[in-house]
Amino acid sequence: MELHQLRCFVAAAEELHFGRAAQRLEMLPSALGRHIRLLEDDLGTRLMTRTTRSVTLTDDGAVLLREARTLLAQADSLAVKFRARGRRQAPTIRVGAIDSAAAGLFPMLLHDFRERRPDVTVKLTEDKTIRLLPRLISGRLDLALVRPPDKPDSRLEFLLLLHETAVVAVSSRHPLASRKRVTITDLAEQPLIVPERRSRPHSHDLTMKLFAQAGLHARIAQLADEKQTIVNLVAAELGVAIVPRWTSRMAARGVRYIRLEAADMNRLPLAAAWTRGTRDLIRDEMLEMLKASLSRYAQEA
Missing domain, CATH: 3.40.190.10 (Periplasmic binding protein-like II)
Structure with missing residues (x-):
């Protein structure tokens, strides 16, 4: 029985959904399922009942969940304690x-x-x-x-700590690039580059909320995971993006950042x-x- 297997089991038991548990642990659902099966084989008992629609704990699974939480908390506490000992020296x-x-x-x-x-x-x-x-x-x-x-x-x-204002990133060759400020209406027909909601829910939802408040439909042209990738796609004239203001400090040639009206009422925490x-x-x-x-x-x- 390994600690990683226990972490996989606890995540699946708390979520009761292999997809969400795998996302929480940043692994594939198939890998999560494999670790739980290995744990079941090692312990010689069934811990979970899984169907196409639901995941439930067996009686042994419920007992192990309580014990595993305690064990993992002790392991994490021990790791923190010894790392702190090392830090006192350096x-x-x-x-x-x-x-x-x-x-x-x-x-x-x-x-x-x-x-x-x-x-x-x-x-x-x-x-x-x-x-x-x-x-x-x-x-x-x-x-x-x-x-x-x-x-x-x-x-x-x-x-x-604070709420970060959003700005609009556009290519320096974009028709809006000379503007000092824009509104969501100005972006109504623009192809948008939006972060994946799975990895950046706040930034994704902010774009959707701003368009919904204006009674407009967001025209998503591209989903991207990293901010630097989003900015590079803007520079390549593949669309515009609503990004946190501090993104403007990232090095990016050919990109302009424009103040967005109404952004003060919709900030990122x-x-x-x-x-x-x-x-x-x-x-x-x-x-x-x-x-x-x-x-x-x-x-x-």
């Missing part, structure tokens, strides 16, 4: 950030933090929220700057997240600095 903080925060908020925060704590090594991991939160839970990150999920994990604490119930002097110091400087950072959002 002060380090591991910060995760979504791409726009890595381009916008984090450089300002890092500048201020290094002035106060030049002895601390800061390691940045840039990724999507759905990948950063599991790293927090497992102890691989100490702090993360993320879009707060609709259903936050009870093992994590979240602090809402940014939150700090960390593991609930843990103490970390370096992380807490960075959090306090973040809170104290929020009004200044927010002016740039």
